[in-house]
Amino acid sequence: MSKLLDKVNSPADVQRLSVPQLTELAGEIRSFILNSVSKTGGHLASNLGVVELTLALHCVFDFKTDKLLWDVGHQCYAHKIITGRKDKFANLRHADGISGFPNPAESEYDLFAVGHAGTAIATAIGMALGNIHQKKDNKIVAVVGDASIVNGTSFEALNNLGLIKRQMLIVLNDNSMAIDATVGAMAKYFSKVRLSQTYEDLRKTTTNILEHMPVFGKSVEEAIERIKRSIRMVLPASQMFESLRIPYFGPVDGHDIGSLIQLFEALAELNHPAILHVYTKKGKGFKPADKGPTKFHSTGPFKINGDNVESTSSSGRRTFTKSFGEYLTELAEKDDRIIALTSAMCDGTGLMNFREKFAERFYDVGIAEGAAVDVAAGLARDGLRPFVCIYSTFLQRSFDQIFQEVALQNLPVVFCIDRAGFVGPDGPTHHGLMDIGFLRMMPNMVLIAPANDIEMKLALEFTLGHDGPVVIRYPKDLVPAQSSVKAACKRPFKLGTSVTVKRSKNSRLAIVSYGGILTEALKAAETLAHKKLPVDVINGRFAAPIDKKILSLLKKGKGIITVEDHSVACGFGSAVLELAVANKCPLNAVRLLGAPRKLIGHNSRDAQLLQIGINADTIVKTAKAMMK
Numbered sequence: 001m002s003k004l005l006d007k008v009n010s011p012a013d014v015q016r017l018s019v020p021q022l023t024e025l026a027g028e029i030r031s032f033i034l035n036s037v038s039k040t041g042g043h044l045a046s047n048l049g050v051v052e053l054t055l056a057l058h059c060v061f062d063f064k065t066d067k068l069l070w071d072v073g074h075q076c077y078a079h080k081i082i083t084g085r086k087d088k089f090a091n092l093r094h095a096d097g098i099s100g101f102p103n104p105a106e107s108e109y110d111l112f113a114v115g116h117a118g119t120a121i122a123t124a125i126g127m128a129l130g131n132i133h134q135k136k137d138n139k140i141v142a143v144v145g146d147a148s149i150v151n152g153t154s155f156e157a158l159n160n161l162g163l164i165k166r167q168m169l170i171v172l173n174d175n176s177m178a179i180d181a182t183v184g185a186m187a188k189y190f191s192k193v194r195l196s197q198t199y200e201d202l203r204k205t206t207t208n209i210l211e212h213m214p215v216f217g218k219s220v221e222e223a224i225e226r227i228k229r230s231i232r233m234v235l236p237a238s239q240m241f242e243s244l245r246i247p248y249f250g251p252v253d254g255h256d257i258g259s260l261i262q263l264f265e266a267l268a269e270l271n272h273p274a275i276l277h278v279y280t281k282k283g284k285g286f287k288p289a290d291k292g293p294t295k296f297h298s299t300g301p302f303k304i305n306g307d308n309v310e311s312t313s314s315s316g317r318r319t320f321t322k323s324f325g326e327y328l329t330e331l332a333e334k335d336d337r338i339i340a341l342t343s344a345m346c347d348g349t350g351l352m353n354f355r356e357k358f359a360e361r362f363y364d365v366g367i368a369e370g371a372a373v374d375v376a377a378g379l380a381r382d383g384l385r386p387f388v389c390i391y392s393t394f395l396q397r398s399f400d401q402i403f404q405e406v407a408l409q410n411l412p413v414v415f416c417i418d419r420a421g422f423v424g425p426d427g428p429t430h431h432g433l434m435d436i437g438f439l440r441m442m443p444n445m446v447l448i449a450p451a452n453d454i455e456m457k458l459a460l461e462f463t464l465g466h467d468g469p470v471v472i473r474y475p476k477d478l479v480p481a482q483s484s485v486k487a488a489c490k491r492p493f494k495l496g497t498s499v500t501v502k503r504s505k506n507s508r509l510a511i512v513s514y515g516g517i518l519t520e521a522l523k524a525a526e527t528l529a530h531k532k533l534p535v536d537v538i539n540g541r542f543a544a545p546i547d548k549k550i551l552s553l554l555k556k557g558k559g560i561i562t563v564e565d566h567s568v569a570c571g572f573g574s575a576v577l578e579l580a581v582a583n584k585c586p587l588n589a590v591r592l593l594g595a596p597r598k599l600i601g602h603n604s605r606d607a608q609l610l611q612i613g614i615n616a617d618t619i620v621k622t623a624k625a626m627m628k
């Protein structure tokens, strides 16, 4: 039973509590989050770190009218709990449950459906400008992590903060972690400040800020000067932000609710943007997450056993991610031109072993997808073989770099796109449903999708023999069992060549699949064969260039069903259709199965594929209708 939390159903209930009660409530919220996430899975460590910060914000501001923008949004659980969504946590990230990210469809307290890093400051600027135009005086707060504030999008926003001549508070939530430890010059900069600060220093800074605020009748600059004089605030962090003319306050303890409330009250009165730098502990209050914040950044369900945890979600089978990481490491042993790059996603993209084995050939550039691509372009121009490993959804950030620095130059950069397709519980911000679309149209770009573990190896081997950019996409899924892999899939990849994995006598149509979804195509073919409806199954392998052979049945007046774990618009099926048009094939017997242009909410990946009809049953139904 949670003595205080049981009575909290809105921010007003939080505002009524004393500081000691709020501290107690923070403990109850931590237990609630831990208990919920252990059952449903979700983002744990970041959420445990921001409980006091969230309570203090809601005590001072009224976010029904004031505006709160979370960067990334993965740290919004305490915010959701106190804004009337506590009871929905039993179904967090599950069908009919709430999202793990902010979602305006759920609550007026959420302003944007977000999940990508770096956007909060710029959108806050937009809202501040909107307020100026409309003569509103709502307070505006953006909360951004230390790994996300160095994102290019955040920096572009900081560079424009001068546009704002009114209150706007940026809370820099510094826990010295991204998913992994933060990387880069800025991380070093922040950690230098952090190491130079004792707990006593943080308290003194808080007292000094409060003593010299509010600054009625005085300029912010004057207040900062006075604060600096009294605490000798010559910290690198302050210098950096102040060189951008952004008033900087801190660093202060992000777990001291009483002080945070006073600081927010004081800073809310400024008529100028400002940054408050707070230190928090990722995973606070739960030893395994505190010790292993990377593992508990985002987790599946687990069982708590004292200070230990046991996963309850692992199936023990190999994932595409693991398959990729292992084969790339294997290839790197034989080919020392191979360099791996990632954007703050070493673990998620399966590169942990590679990093351990080839530390000097591994680069994590932080949350900077555009930079990752351009660094890779430079490496490739210099004769090396860079593999850029990024989730499909985050690669969207580097569209232009891929186009100009890689495709246009025809450089041999390999894009290893993980989480391509439906991603399950992270939902719409994280689905990877557009990569074929935005990459297929680029000149020189070769697009591949391995259908299984063996093809992953063959696809990677192919890239080393190809003198231009290659994209390999694979889903957040297990690879099909080795025993189910057809002989045709064991043939090496040949540019623009598909493989026919099932040929049936008297086939009446061909199912052409792209990537891991081949398993469903084969299942469908089997069912159809039992119903005396023979079909061929073709493993497309390439979405660009696409194999003309795919059209052979169509040319004979028979049908084609394409199936892909991607948006139908601009996807693999569209490429087949374009080819069919160019080759003057009859088009009345072409059906494209894939994702529609609409939001598909969080759920399990299997349920999403079922909902959309990217599965054997839908292929069977479609085929039957076509063969009537």
Ligand SMILES: Cc1ncc(C[n+]2csc(CCOP(=O)(O)OP(=O)(O)O)c2C)c(N)n1
Pocket (backbone or CB within 6 Å): 046, 072, 074, 075, 115, 116, 117, 118, 144, 145, 146, 147, 148, 149, 173, 175, 177, 178, 179, 282, 343, 344, 345, 367, 394, 397
């Ligand atoms: C553009 C983009 N790239 C990568 C990610 C994956 N990602 C989610 S959270 C996270 C780390 C964020 O670190 P920070 O902002 O410091 O917040 P913390 O988790 O430490 O609270 C990353 C890399 C993302 N959400 N967006």
